[in-house]
Amino acid sequence: EAGVAQSPRYKIIEKRQSVAFWCNPISGHATLYWYQQILGQGPKLLIQFQNNGVVDDSQLPKDRFSAERLKGVDSTLKIQPAKLEDSAVYLCASSLYSAGGYTFGSGTRLTVV
């Protein structure tokens, strides 16, 4: 079974620019998560989708972050405009259903300069 695919692997942008990350979950997985992992910290949930609906986005900074999961398959996370403190690894994960085990992607490492 193919894993969770994420791209790009690395991204360097200047502050106030915009950036987008893409995630393709494991086929058939209804639940998709985006986590932010700041250096030296554990991952923190940004948003959880069930199919194409949002289940939890309470930790998403909605003034600059947005995410969508069109057709309930792949997902895009966008930051506009980026701040220095957004430098982190953005992890996508999927599970068959909310109670199921997770599979994480390799992540996108964002550096904002």
Add this chain to the structure above:
Amino acid sequence: GDSVTQMEGPVTLSEEAFLTINCTYTATGYPSLFWYVQYPGEGLQLLLKATKADDKGSNKGFEATYRKETTSFHLEKGSVQVSDSAVYFCALKEEAGGTSYGKLTFGQGTILTVHP
């Protein structure tokens, strides 16, 4: 809300030494508990899990027991190898009926370095 606290690190050991990484948690419901490992340059991988009190999760020589009375899930290994060098994360997930259903709450991570 839910939270996970790991022992402060980093941890540096010699090969074949005994490893303990402490983890305690706070949760409103009856969570499942996990240890994830992140090797250098790689993504998060599930190491082991336990879904109810007194369950013991084990994998690759690592073990952790779900202790509800002490709200702990300490990770242990009897003899570490250089290849165990990685960052270890303790995490919990509320199960059905909780307010954060499906969400993983992570500790801050513990860096383990094993020297030959």
